[in-house]
Amino acid sequence: MPERRILSVWFPRLGAERLLRRTGLDSDVPFAVVRDTGQMQVLCSLSEAAEAAGLRVGQPLRDAHAMCATLVTKLQNPHQEAAFLASLGRWAERLSPWVATQPPDALLVDITGCAHLFGGEEAMTCQVIEEAAFSGLTTRCGLAGTVGAAWALARYARAVPGANRSGDAIDQEARATRSRAAKRRHWERGGAAPVAGVSRSNTRPFSIAPPGQARTFLSPLPIAALRLEEDQIAALNRLGLRKVGDLLNQPRGPLARRFGRGLLLRMDQAVGAAPEPVSPARVKPRLATRLTLPEPIGLIDDLQAGLERLVPRLCQLLADQGQGVRKVRLEAWRADGTMGWIEAGLARATDEPDRIRPLLAMRLDEIDAGFGIDALRLVAAVSEPIQHRTAAGHLDATAAARDRLARDTAVEDLIGRVGGRIGLEAITRLHPASSHIPEKTSQILAAAWSEPAVEWPRPATPRPLLMWSPEPVTAPDAPHLPATFRWRGRAHELAEAKGPERIAPEWWLDDPNWRSGVRDYWQVVTGRGERLWLYYAHGGTMSSGWFCQGRFA
Known part of the structure; x- marks a missing residue:
């Protein structure tokens, strides 16, 4: 070979x-x-x-x-x-x-x-x-x-x-000679x-x-x-x-x-x-459709009329191929040979015109007509297979119609509209993650490319609604909960406490935030009525001490 x-x-x-x-x-x-x-x-x-x-x-x-x-x-x-x-x-x-x-x-x-x-x-x-x-x-x-x-x-x-590679080659001479x-x-x-x-x-x-x-x-x-x-x-x-x-x-x-x-x-x-x-x-199959105009156009109403013709054609092409569009691009070819374009992303692949048309219509004002637009082209830039249609009887068809009506796509449509302004990557949602570390129990995913979490695992003890990076607390360096402590420049008195809950670091990972060793977490209610989440770090490669990591609602 x-x-x-x-x-x-x-x-x-x-x-x-x-x-x-x-x-x-x-x-x-x-x-x-x-x-x-x-x-x-x-x-x-x-x-x-x-x-x-x-x-x-x-x-x-x-x-x-x-x-x-x-x-x-x-x-x-x-x-x-x-x-x-x-x-x-x-x-x-x-x-x-x-x-x-x-x-x-x-x-x-x-x-x-x-x-x-x-x-x-x-x-x-x-x-x-x-x-x-x-x-x-x-x-x-x-x-x-x-x-x-x-x-x-x-x-x-x-x-x-x-x-x-002869003896006269300059790169074989001494460094001083070469310099x-x-x-x-x-x-x-x-x-x-x-x-x-x-x-x-x-x-x-x-x-x-x-x-x-x-x-x-x-x-x-x-x-x-x-x-x-x-x-x-x-x-x-x-x-x-x-x-x-x-x-x-x-x-x-x-x-x-x-x-x-x-x-x-x-x-x-x-x-x-x-x-x-x-x-x-x-x-790849060419999922695009084109509209050639007899005279150059430049008004928003004219572009809107062209869009009304192009979107149904593209959706028919998508349906024939069993595809749904994720990102659609409208290209406006000008009379001088240049091209302007706008793109819109969708949170869920679709071949429905009513879900594609509004996303492009709200961005038509971004197209510079220049000396006039004489051709429009609508392209499915990113597509993916969607659920195929199968032959069914009257009962199955009725049930499928009920499911389509019951399925609420309002959230996906909202994500697509907002994403058209600020970008789909800027809209995120939290998903549960497999970790016992409090700040690692969730992960951030793009809302347009992920489904909502079906179920969130509940920890053995409640977690605070607001959680931040650990902030130092001025208190005696001892594992016993202090009666008074100082946090964020103010003195606090202990009114009620519940705990401790011991959490050990993930020994198989070298996390710089957990080099302080094992932590004992307490749910603390201060004299002012604030419910804080304090912990005592027993010290590992770093010194021990008290820290505040969150606040309960």
């Missing part, structure tokens, strides 16, 4: 070059795609001329115009970019049937056993680059035995390790890792790691090539670990304790110790 080979095809200027193909601008004109972050507009994709002018991805638009007065910009359309990347995936299927998209700007191709059909791996890679260049797309390719190594070589490889001959990179002197981008110094737009040599090719690359989070990269750089080779040579135990098992997983995936398959995207 041939050894696995993965080709990563990266399009570093995909957003800008896609629009350059459509607009027909001269390639010498600096061009950039702009993303609206809410507070300001930033550059998200640059043409070659814009990069040559010194602009960078993530730069604010106002700073970019100050540096380059001739800069031409277009607003980003992520949905069109995703569709364009999907079309590139279909183009890459001529190389291998195993093609997966890596949004927003890359493809993964499993070419195991396919390279000989194109004259070898290098000939195949060059053909991909030439065909992409003929279409006006800049391409960087990496080929290795793992997904992680191919991804890293496509973005960070600058030269082939082992090349030019005079060439300036060291900033990330080798302790700075941050370089951002993935096109290296102007590299004239070879691809890098191929022979079978079994992924570790050799990865070692000189920065640790950002392992697909780590930004905070992990910064923390590793502070420790002096700046290259992949430095990280691979470290003991795994301390790395796992300090940075988690995710770091080890990325390392294993890169060198082939952990599997990472290439899964082609499944063909």
Whole structure:
């Protein structure tokens, strides 16, 4: 069986070059795609001329115009970019049937056993680059035995390790000689890792790691090539670990304790110790409907009329496929070729028009008509299967109708309406959790993606209605309940008490909040009538003492 080979095809200027193909601008004109972050507009994709002018991805638009007065910009359309990347995936299927998209700007191709059909791996890679260049797309390719190594070589490889290994090679000379001959990179002197981008110094737009040599090719690359989070990269750089080779040579135990098992997983995936398959995207049914207008429109009433036509059509498509929509998107195509859109999420999947239409109608004023809207498109962005219909007799049909009438969807509709304003993720509900620790008996879940709890387990003793992080109580350091104590700057006298209830920490977890050891909880009524929840910590790795954690209603 041939050894696995993965080709990563990266399009570093995909957003800008896609629009350059459509607009027909001269390639010498600096061009950039702009993303609206809410507070300001930033550059998200640059043409070659814009990069040559010194602009960078993530730069604010106002700073970019100050540096380059001739800069031409277009607003980003992520949905069109995703569709364009999907079309590139279909183009890459001529190389291998195993093609997966890596949004927003890359493809993964499993070419195991396919390279000989194109004259070898290098000939195949060059053909991909030439065909992409003929279409006006800049391409960087990496080929290795793992997904992680191919991804890293496509973005960070600058030269082939082992090349030019003669006695005159500059990297084989002494450190002092090298420091005079060439300036060291900033990330080798302790700075941050370089951002993935096109290296102007590299004239070879691809890098191929022979079978079994992924570790050799990865070692000189920065640790950002392992697909780590930004905070992990910064923390590793502070420790002096700046290259992949430095990280691979470290003991795994301390790395796992300090940075988690995710770091080890990325390392294993890169060198082939952990599997990472290439899964082609499944063909999904197109749950969308379109309305082309004879004349451009721009009024809210016109958009509302178009929505009245589109929603029933989409619901019929959903019903035919046995699907219910969770997130629906209304796209408004303007006369100048740009597009605006609004999205609405639902707390429960549905194919009922009356539950979808109001969520979109209340956000129609967010669409900018520009020079006029000449087409509307309604898309089921996220859908899931709903209960299938089955043939039934009169009695079963009557019972099912009763159940539908009895089912109250008012809460789900309310969640959808409020979520359309503040976001579905901002609406949460509590669910019971399996733990005897008071503050861990519940967990917070998104209300739109969870069902209400059927039953809450009742503890042996009541829990306070209000619970907060433990606050220190000034009292004698003894396990006996004090007659007077001081809390929140006030003196309190003990009027009544009930307890104690002893709660031990979870010994199998290292919880910093429970390093004070075993706790004895008391229900206390003060002279002012306040019902407090006090406990005495017997002390573990921390000192003992009295604390207040809640108040009863």
